[in-house]
Amino acid sequence: AGPCDLYASGGTPCVAAHSTTRALFSAYTGSLYQVKRASDSATLNIAPLSAGGVANAAAQDSFCASTTCLITTIFDQTGRSNHLTQAPPGGFNGPATGGFDNLAAADAAPVTLNGHKAYGVFVSPGTGYRNDKTNGIATGDAAQGMYAVLDGTHFNGGCCFDYGNAETSARDTGNGHMEAIYFGTERTWGTGSGSGPWIMADLENGLFSGGTTGINTADPTQTARFLTAVVKGEPGMWAIRGGNAVSGALSTFYSGARPNVAGYNPMHKEGAIILGIGGDNSNGAQGTFYEGVMTSGYPTDATENSVQANVVAAKYATTSLVSGPAVIVGSAVSFRVTTPGFNTRFIAHTGTQVNTQVVTSSNTTAVKQSASWTVVTGLGNSGCVSFESRDTAGSYIRHSNFELLVNANDGTKQFAEDATFCPKAGLNGQGNSIRAWGYPTRSFRHFDDVLYVASNDGVETFSATASYNDDVSFVVGAAFA
Numbered sequence: 068a069g070p071c072d073l074y075a076s077g078g079t080p081c082v083a084a085h086s087t088t089r090a091l092f093s094a095y096t097g098s099l100y101q102v103k104r105a106s107d108s109a110t111l112n113i114a115p116l117s118a119g120g121v122a123n124a125a126a127q128d129s130f131c132a133s134t135t136c137l138i139t140t141i142f143d144q145t146g147r148s149n150h151l152t153q154a155p156p157g158g159f160n161g162p163a164t165g166g167f168d169n170l171a172a173a174d175a176a177p178v179t180l181n182g183h184k185a186y187g188v189f190v191s192p193g194t195g196y197r198n199d200k201t202n203g204i205a206t207g208d209a210a211q212g213m214y215a216v217l218d219g220t221h222f223n224g225g226c227c228f229d230y231g232n233a234e235t236s237a238r239d240t241g242n243g244h245m246e247a248i249y250f251g252t253e254r255t256w257g258t259g260s261g262s263g264p265w266i267m268a269d270l271e272n273g274l275f276s277g278g279t280t281g282i283n284t285a286d287p288t289q290t291a292r293f294l295t296a297v298v299k300g301e302p303g304m305w306a307i308r309g310g311n312a313v314s315g316a317l318s319t320f321y322s323g324a325r326p327n328v329a330g331y332n333p334m335h336k337e338g339a340i341i342l343g344i345g346g347d348n349s350n351g352a353q354g355t356f357y358e359g360v361m362t363s364g365y366p367t368d369a370t371e372n373s374v375q376a377n378v379v380a381a382k383y384a385t386t387s388l389v390s391g392p393a394v395i396v397g398s399a400v401s402f403r404v405t406t407p408g409f410n411t412r413f414i415a416h417t418g419t420q421v422n423t424q425v426v427t428s429s430n431t432t433a434v435k436q437s438a439s440w441t442v443v444t445g446l447g448n449s450g451c452v453s454f455e456s457r458d459t460a461g462s463y464i465r466h467s468n469f470e471l472l473v474n475a476n477d478g479t480k481q482f483a484e485d486a487t488f489c490p491k492a493g494l495n496g497q498g499n500s501i502r503a504w505g506y507p508t509r510s511f512r513h514f515d516d517v518l519y520v521a522s523n524d525g526v527e528t529f530s531a532t533a534s535y536n537d538d539v540s541f542v543v544g545a546a547f548a
């Protein structure tokens with residue numbers, strides 16, 4: 068059985084079921100998600116390898132070879148057409164054309180399930196999916212359940228990495244107009260114990276870790292790499308549960324009365340579905356989503372426990388975040404441009420600015436050092452790398468406002484993540500493309516001889532699609548000094 072078969076047996080059927088990694092019904096053979104590639108704007112629907120099985124990631128890999136792909140649609144597996152697509156502007160605009168949110172890179176969150184490769188949905192700040200015209204999703208005070216499998220190590224303090232029920236207008240229409248799973252360290256409204264991240268409920272104008280605003284110490288800091296998060300609500304009652312998605316059982320972090328603040332009892336759910344954003348299209352948060360559902364009715368703990376066992380049996384595991392020629396920790400490297408007409412230039416820095424310069428063996432040691440970098444374990448993710456300046460120890464290449472800078476490591480989570488890059492095979496077939504860990508639609512790109520992290524979408528000047536594959540491909544060679 069799949070998770071939605073278990074919810075159906077429990078009398079609380081799925082009314083939305085979303086996953087880019089696997090089918091959530093044992094008989095499901097339809098599309099899981101759609102990708103769109105930049106080279107010709109063609110799309111491809113990805114289905115499970117077999118009924119009830121893991122996504123056919125190999126079909127995506129061949130379709131997206133030598134270009135970039137985005138996840139355009141996450142299909143609803145229930146037959147109700149509650150598909151998730153690029154979130155529109157609402158109370159807040161997204162960064163994409165027309166105020167829409169960004170779409171996720173299709174290959175940014177690789178995992179394996181029972182040994183088969185699949186991809187999750189990697190949400191950077193600015194990324195979001197939504198459906199404002201749904202079928203069968205709870206409204207008003209009606210009961211619903213939800214679970215989601217998330218990357219417990221990918222989070223931030225922005226508002227709001229959510230999955231669940233939200234406003235159909237993408238605007239904040241008041242307390243109780245949402246009921247979604249939240250995951251992260253946003254502290255404005257509520258917190259759990261420790262320093263976070265926490266599973267909370269986004270009920271609109273408040274992230275709740277329990278029955279009151281503020282701290283609820285029974286809601287613990289989550290540390291599992293793969294996390295199962297549960298939020299459910301019915302008249303006068305709601306709960307938060309969670310557990311490690313690869314072993315063990317769910318625990319209940321709160322189960323009890325609705326918050327004693329006007330607007331939350333009864334609830335005023337509107338029945339839209341959001342992923343990666345807040346109800347009003349707040350889009351400052353980050354996280355990774357692998358699978359999740361929404362039910363009709365309040366699932367029993369026993370039903371959720373059987374779903375957790377099913378998730379554990381799916382055997383989520385990590386896999387490599389890098390590809391292409393090895394960029395070896397401990398080595399000292401240079402990066403040569405591969406764009407025709409520019410391919411004697413190397414990535415260098417002038418003060419804090421990262422740029423390209425023509426460098427040869429006859430340059431001064433100072434110039435050679437400015438174009439040389441030490442590869443270290445990724446400051447923000449040990450599966451990727453960071454690049455320390457050879458002339459300024461303790462300073463690293465990082466992005467800020469999507470420009471590359473050489474800055475001293477200030478020890479913050481933000482710096483560590485901004486300085487972490489995951490090399491993959493060069494998009495033009497040469498060397499590597501150096502992708503930003505936290506913004507994996509973006510890679511190192513030289514533009515007018517200045518370095519940025521650029522997407523392949525033309526939204527910023529430096530993200531021009533012309534010459535993209537060449538401009539993001541660098542031959543990683545020996546350092547000059």
Ligand code: AHR
Pocket residue numbers: 226227238239269270271272273274344345346347348349
């Ligand atoms: O409830 C927290 C957030 O507050 C909601 O997601 C958003 O709509 C509002 O800004």
Ligand code: AHR
Pocket residue numbers: 466467468469470481485
């Ligand atoms: O470069 C993009 C973002 O800009 C970085 O993550 C952040 O440090 C800055 O706001």
